[in-house]
Amino acid sequence: QQPVQSPQAVILREGEDAVINCSSSKALYSVHWYRQKHGEAPVFLMILLKGGEQKGHEKISASFNEKKQQSSLYLTASQLSYSGTYFCGTPDNNNDMRFGAGTRLTVKP
Amino acid sequence: DAGVIQSPRHEVTEMGQEVTLRCKPISGHNSLFWYRQTMMRGLELLIYFNNNVPIDDSGMPEDRFSAKMPNASFSTLKIQPSEPRDSAVYFCASSTSGFGGYTFGSGTRLTVV
Numbered sequence: 001q002q003p004v005q006s007p008q009a010v011i012l013r014e015g016e017d018a019v020i021n022c023s024s025s026k027a028l029y030s031v032h033w034y035r036q037k038h039g040e041a042p043v044f045l046m047i048l049l050k051g052g053e054q055k056g057h058e059k060i061s062a063s064f065n066e067k068k069q070q071s072s073l074y075l076t077a078s079q080l081s082y083s084g085t086y087f088c089g090t091p092d093n094n095n096d097m098r099f100g101a102g103t104r105l106t107v108k109p
Numbered sequence: 110d111a112g113v114i115q116s117p118r119h120e121v122t123e124m125g126q127e128v129t130l131r132c133k134p135i136s137g138h139n140s141l142f143w144y145r146q147t148m149m150r151g152l153e154l155l156i157y158f159n160n161n162v163p164i165d166d167s168g169m170p171e172d173r174f175s176a177k178m179p180n181a182s183f184s185t186l187k188i189q190p191s192e193p194r195d196s197a198v199y200f201c202a203s204s205t206s207g208f209g210g211y212t213f214g215s216g217t218r219l220t221v222v
Contacts, residue, residue, distance in 0.1 A: 096165045097154065
């Protein structure tokens with residue numbers, strides 16, 4: 001069963017912040033985050049393995065709440081290069097991953 | 110490291126024809142995944158191999174689709190016969206077992222006319 005992402009789309013000005021949420025109806029072992037630019041393949045950003053763990057990549061960080069079966073991706077002081085579609089992925093105990101529907105982020109000058 | 114290599118990059122074929130997509134995973138990665146991406150359905154997992162063995166093929170749409178991994182460095186996804194609704198971008202991804210991130214290939218854009 002695939003995770004649910006919100007919002008579906010976000011439009012920002014450079015320097016603004018955004019939060020993308022990912023939730024699951026099943027217990028989560030870990031959460032992955034990927035970014036896909038138009039016409040390209042998804043690129044791995046980070047993986048969160050423990051409840052409450054936070055990780056960072058550039059000015060992008062994420063949190064994972066096991067109990068709530070949720071993860072959030074935080075984009076701080078957004079740059080033009082952050083534009084793309086962000087996907088969360090939730091592997092099951094076989095390590096095969098289902099992805100959310102994606103959140104399209106547009107950063108404007 | 111050349112990354113995950115997929116071929117062809119683009120494929121246009123007529124309905125009813127056989128299509129074979131190819132993937133070379135990153136050396137040392139023992140998990141391989143085939144995904145299909147469309148606007149309507151997003152990224153769908155088709156099949157997952159671990160150590161060359163198919164673990165989960167529940168996402169394969171129907172019997173027209175088949176996948177093989179004869180060795181650790183090569184996998185194929187075959188569609189026969191192809192139909193227009195198979196048009197999509199097909200991605201191959203690989204990772205290490207456990208909790209590694211997935212590395213995606215550049216994808217094959219398939220158009221069935």
